[in-house]
Amino acid sequence: MTASILDRVVRIIIQAAELGPDISLDGDTPLVGSGISLDSVAVLELLVSLEKEFGIEIDADELLKAQALRTVGTLAGFIDSRVDLPE
Amino acid sequence: MMHYELLARSASSFPNRPAVAEGGRVLTYSELHDAVDAMSCRFQELGLSSNSIVAIQLPNSVEFVVALLAVGKLGATALPLDPALKAEEVGRYSARAGAGVLLCRPSGPGLPEDGESVWHHLSAIDTPSGGLFVATRVLENPRAIRDSQQNVFLLLSSGTEGLPKIVPRTAAQVEGALQVFGATLPHSQDDRVLGVLPFFHSFGLLNVLLSTLARGAALYVESFSPRRTAATIESEQITVLPATPLMFRLLAETDFSRVPEFSSVRLAISAGSALSFAVAQRFEEKFGAAIAQSYGTTESGPAALSRTGQPQGGAGCVGEPYVGVSVEIWDSSGNPLGPGQEGEVAIKSPANALCYVGEPKASAATFRRGYVLTGDIGHRDKAGRLFVLGRNRPMLNVAGKKVAPHEVEACLRSHPCVAEVLVVGADGPEGSESVRALVVPAASVTAIELREYCGKRLADFKVPRQIIFAKDISRGAMGKPTCMASDQTE
Numbered sequence: 001m002t003a004s005i006l007d008r009v010v011r012i013i014i015q016a017a018e019l020g021p022d023i024s025l026d027g028d029t030p031l032v033g034s035g036i037s038l039d040s041v042a043v044l045e046l047l048v049s050l051e052k053e054f055g056i057e058i059d060a061d062e063l064l065k066a067q068a069l070r071t072v073g074t075l076a077g078f079i080d081s082r083v084d085l086p087e
Numbered sequence: 088m089m090h091y092e093l094l095a096r097s098a099s100s101f102p103n104r105p106a107v108a109e110g111g112r113v114l115t116y117s118e119l120h121d122a123v124d125a126m127s128c129r130f131q132e133l134g135l136s137s138n139s140i141v142a143i144q145l146p147n148s149v150e151f152v153v154a155l156l157a158v159g160k161l162g163a164t165a166l167p168l169d170p171a172l173k174a175e176e177v178g179r180y181s182a183r184a185g186a187g188v189l190l191c192r193p194s195g196p197g198l199p200e201d202g203e204s205v206w207h208h209l210s211a212i213d214t215p216s217g218g219l220f221v222a223t224r225v226l227e228n229p230r231a232i233r234d235s236q237q238n239v240f241l242l243l244s245s246g247t248e249g250l251p252k253i254v255p256r257t258a259a260q261v262e263g264a265l266q267v268f269g270a271t272l273p274h275s276q277d278d279r280v281l282g283v284l285p286f287f288h289s290f291g292l293l294n295v296l297l298s299t300l301a302r303g304a305a306l307y308v309e310s311f312s313p314r315r316t317a318a319t320i321e322s323e324q325i326t327v328l329p330a331t332p333l334m335f336r337l338l339a340e341t342d343f344s345r346v347p348e349f350s351s352v353r354l355a356i357s358a359g360s361a362l363s364f365a366v367a368q369r370f371e372e373k374f375g376a377a378i379a380q381s382y383g384t385t386e387s388g389p390a391a392l393s394r395t396g397q398p399q400g401g402a403g404c405v406g407e408p409y410v411g412v413s414v415e416i417w418d419s420s421g422n423p424l425g426p427g428q429e430g431e432v433a434i435k436s437p438a439n440a441l442c443y444v445g446e447p448k449a450s451a452a453t454f455r456r457g458y459v460l461t462g463d464i465g466h467r468d469k470a471g472r473l474f475v476l477g478r479n480r481p482m483l484n485v486a487g488k489k490v491a492p493h494e495v496e497a498c499l500r501s502h503p504c505v506a507e508v509l510v511v512g513a514d515g516p517e518g519s520e521s522v523r524a525l526v527v528p529a530a531s532v533t534a535i536e537l538r539e540y541c542g543k544r545l546a547d548f549k550v551p552r553q554i555i556f557a558k559d560i561s562r563g564a565m566g567k568p569t570c571m572a573s574d575q576t577e
Contacts, residue, residue, distance in 0.1 A: 015558075015559065029138070039171065040171065040526075041333065041559060044311070044312065044333075045337075045558055047312070047313070048313060048337055048340050048341055051342060051507065052340075052342065053429055055312065057344070058314075059310035059312075059314055059315065060313075060314070060315060061312070062314065070176070
């Protein structure tokens with residue numbers, strides 16, 4: 001996975017969840033249940049923002065099935081698998 | 088008529104029509120009736136009776152529908168709870184309501200970890216989510232508070248202030264809510280209604296779930312997600328689309344490679360919080376459906392309806408009272424005011440609740456002379472349209488000068504780039520406050536532009552010192568519960 005995807009995902013999460021500037025996220029930060037504990041509304045906001053940022057379509061069920069919301073890293077990995085980036 | 092009887096009536100009139108659908112699985116009215124009867128029998132075997140108060144913590148699903156109606160068949164009282172609540176909250180609300188039983192999914196967040204409760208796993212119907220139905224927890228606090236009024240539901244409301252209140256609902260009040268809604272918005276057995284508004288909410292429960300089943304129409308249940316929900320609307324030819332402003336906004340914001348066809352929708356209706364013009368406009372431009380806006384409270388049921396997303400009355404207009412509902416504006420002593428005069432919105436409806444559970448003081452302040460006092464500030468114009476300006480909140484003290492938060496909000500809301508706004512006080516020196524605005528932008532705009540806009544229309548001391556952009560005010564950066572118009576509480 002390119003580092004830039006992780007960075008962009010982190011930026012989108014911070015915006016979608018309205019996390020303050022003092023929050024630092026890394027690949028191992030859990031997204032739901034613990035860590036930053038995104039609620040269902042924040043997850044929907046995140047989904048729409050990620051679609052816009054990466055120009056892809058994400059189905060909420062697909063996201064759940066892939067357990068992509070476990071950590072920041074798993075989400076970035078999921079996005080990476082869906083994005084065709086010129087290397 | 089009890090809600091179970093509404094189902095029984097629809098089941099005998101339309102046994103083979105679809106009643107509830109979820110994830111492609113459809114139950115006809117006669118199948119739903121059978122599932123409810125079976126579940127009700129299981130409840131009886133577990134010792135539940137008409138004296139039971141049963142907490143239901145389930146997402147919108149066939150399970151919810153069956154559980155609610157089965158509780159109703161027993162003549163017991165249901166306490167629907169937000170599926171997001173944690174065990175501690177479920178325990179607290181159940182104790183206050185006197186609920187002795189909890190119906191939830193075995194993996195639900197409301198499950199206590201104490202291991203002391205008794206679990207019964209029920210699998211009465213083969214549901215789309217896998218056949219396992221609900222788990223029944225016998226709670227240790229069966230404090231019987233049922234009175235002779237035969238409450239069918241206990242609903243949580245954020246009330247006008249303080250902690251959430253429990254609103255008891257009788258069968259007659261529920262029927263009143265259905266009548267008011269049906270008389271204002273005629274609907275038929277041919278409707279296909281989308282069930283994404285939370286069923287633990289007053290509007291979702293009464294005006295979506297029960298209203299659909301009472302008339303023999305079909306309810307398509309799912310948890311909201313923009314692409315999936317858009318696909319359901321198109322493929323199931325949904326005719327009635329009740330949703331929250333947030334859901335309408337997310338649908339409008341999603342980039343579809345092909346915009347889904349919503350031409351089957353004859354009624355899109357927003358409930359739960361104030362709908363902004365900007366969101367209504369974007370939704371209508373994209374999908375060709377105008378959004379009606381329902382204003383109401385958990386305590387009163389639906390109160391006023393604006394049939395288009397951009398009511399002619401302008402900013403703050405929430406339309407005209409529902410048929411059978413009387414809306415007045417009261418001064419602080421409880422005297423009705425005339426057209427154009429600003430005061431507190433008071434609602435009288437056959438759906439009105441009469442009190443809160445266990446809160447005589449708050450009950451006396453909210454339920455007066457057959458009216459529900461909403462805690463919203465508003466006025467009515469000569470044509471009878473209701474305008475809601477904001478919450479009846481304390482004035483901000485800006486260096487000794489008083490600022491009404493809703494006046495600043497009304498100004499910001501009139502800006503085309505503002506979708507939602509909340510004005511609060513930020514603590515300043517010597518007990519003074521400064522004006523702080525939380526703004527959900529509808530289009531790109533800067534804080535400086537908004538301050539200049541306010542500066543042209545408001546005295547300088549009312550212009551927000553600080554403007555903070557947020558995605559969504561109801562869970563805004565202040566960590567406070569929302570202070571938008573009280574239809575948020577429904």
